[in-house]
Structures are given as C-alpha cells and as structure tokens.
Amino acid sequence: MRAVIPYKKENAKSRLAPVLSKEEREDFVELMLRDVVDSLLCAGITKIDILTTSSEGVPDDLDVNVVVTEPGLNVSINAYLQTVDEPTMIIMADLPLVKSSHIKRIISFPEDVVIVPGKGGGTNILFLSQPKEFTVRYHDCSFLSHCDITKDLGKSIHVFDSLLASTDIDEPHDIVELLIYGEGLSKQYAEKRFCTETGKGRVKISANSKLSGFI
Template sequence: MRAVIPYKKASAKSRLSPVLSLEEREEFVELMLNQVIDSLKETGIEKIDILSPSAYGLEGMKKARVLLDEKDLNEALNRYLKEAGEPIFIVMADLPLLSPDHIKGITSTKKDICIVPGKGGGTNALFIKNPSNYRVKYYGSSFLTHCSIATASGQDFEIYDSFLAGTDIDEPEDLVELLIHGKGAAKDYINRKFKLDVSRGRVGLVPV
C-alpha cells in the first residue's frame, strides 16, 4: 500500500485570507501536511508520496517522496493511479483532525474502495485497492461523483462517516473545529493567534 498527498503551498488556502496572511497560510498548510504524514507513518505506512505542481516549500523534504506534476489535479492523480500497481490511499493535506485510528479504519475496509466524504460534498480521502480500474474526479460534488465512478467500474465501496476525518480546514469557521477537537502543531499554531469566542450562540474566533 502507498499513500499519496496532493499538496500546494504557494498562495495556499485563499479562503482563510480574512484571518491569516499569505505567509501565515503557507506556514499553516506546511504544518498540516507534516501532521498528516506523521499520522500515516504512525499507522505503519512508510511509502508516502507528495504530489505537487511545484517544489516550493518541499525543498529538503525527508519524510516522503516528492513527485512534481504541473498538470490538473485530476489528470496528475489519474496518471499516478494508472502507474501505481498496488493499493493507494489518497489523502488531502488539510486534515489535521485525521488520526492514525481513522487511517487504520479506512484502509482496513473489506470493500474495494473506501470513500471519506468532506464538507460541502467534497472527498477528503480515498482508499482504492485496484487503482488501475478507478479514476478520480475532484472539485464540485466529488463525493457523489466518486461513489458513481466506483459503481460504474463494478467495484463495491464503503463510506467512512467521521466528523473528524471529514473536517478539512478551508474556511475561518473550520479553525474553530481545530481548536476544539485538534492537537499537535497545527492546533498550536492557530492557538497562538486566536482563542475561542463563546460569548454568542455559536462558537467563533477572536484574535489573541
């Protein structure tokens, strides 16, 4: 089994720009990436690839193999799957709430494919036992699309329903979930900049 993490550091996470500067966002995504890698390694997954359109921020990376591909994410991943020759775990880099236990649960599926839905119809992770028979299609409602692709390819699939694994960090309100439920370097970074605001009906953020 091999894990692959799509990743882009340059100008990352523009939707967090109301609360984090460009420099802060780039620092933050690097911390999240390393936390995902550490969780993978803790489960015993040693073959880890980072698939990126640029080497920016990946110079000197020792924890994983860096593969550069300037093509569209779907094109790059589908080429990767075609050439894989072994089960592949695709996991996004912005999942600091994803734990080793989640990874073990996802990759121990009895089905051909395990799909982890993200917020708003996205896909946070995919475990594919026969990658040469599967193609990904991210963006839009990719979760439903990936379910349909599995069915059309004659492969059975399981949905891994988890709030924590399904929480990708894209919007300022997602940082609230990180502060409430997270741990590790990504949470520590945000905790130095914000604290929880419980003065209103819904928990929010205020600068430290």
C-alpha cells in the same frame, strides 16, 4: 500499500485570507501537511508520495517521496494512479484532525473503495484497492461522483463517516474545529493566533491579544 498527498504551498488557502496573511497561510499548510504525514507514519504507512507542481514547497526533512506533476488536480492524480500497482490512499493535505486510528480503520475495510466525504459534498480521502482501474473526479460534488464511478466499475464501496476525518480546514470558521479537536503542529500554530469565543450560538474564533478584530 502507499499514500499520496496532493499539495500546494504557494499562495495556499486563499479563503483564509481574511484571518491569515499569505506567509501565514503558507506556514499553516506546511504544518497541516506535517500532521497528515505523521498520522500516516503512525498508522504504519511508510510509502508516502507528495504530489506537487513544485518540489520547493515540500520540507526537506519529511520522510516522503516528492512527485512533481503538471497543474490540475484530476489530471495529476489520474496520471499518478496509472503508475502504482498496490492499494493506495489519496488523502488531502488540509486534514490535520485525521488521526492514525482513522487511517488504520480506513485501510481495514474489505470493500474495493473507501470514501471519506468532506464538507459540502467533497472527498477528503479515497482508499483504492486497485488504483489503476479508478479515475478520480474532484471538484463540484466529488463525493457523489466517486460513488458513481465506483458503482459503474462494479466495485464495492464503504463510506467512512467521521467528523474529524471529514473536516478540512478551508474557511476561517473551520479553525474552531482545529482548536477544539486538534492535537498536532497546526493546532499549536492556530492557538498562537486565535482563541475560541463562546456564547448562545456556535463557538467562534477571535484574534489573540496581539491581533485585533473579531472573526
């Protein structure tokens, strides 16, 4: 089996712009990618493809295969799926809380399709036993779209419910989850810039002393 990670580094994660500069965001997404790759390798998945529009943004020292593609998440992934003949995991690059134990469980289920939902109806991970038969439909409420596609194909489905696997780092408040539950390089990066603030409500992040302002 193999895994594919859609990846964009240039001007990535614009919704984190209130708390991180363009250069910081680009460094951050690279570290999140490294964490995801590490979890895959630790889970025994060694065939890893990075799907990107520019190979320049992928670190040279990563033990991965770089697949340069045209822009467009759905178009690029669907074209990629037509080239593989083995079970394939599509996993997003902004999931630094995913551990190897999650990966092992996801690939252990007997169903044809395993879906890990993301926040707001998104899809963080798709594991496809027969990738050539599947057409992805990301954006909007992609979780429901992928459930419908699976049912239309007459395939069995398993929804993997996990707080950590369902947490993608998109918004400033997502960094709270990384600081609390994270373990890898991206957590170390976040710890240099933020700390948690507790009170009567939810935990928030505040800038470290070298930075100013409250988030």
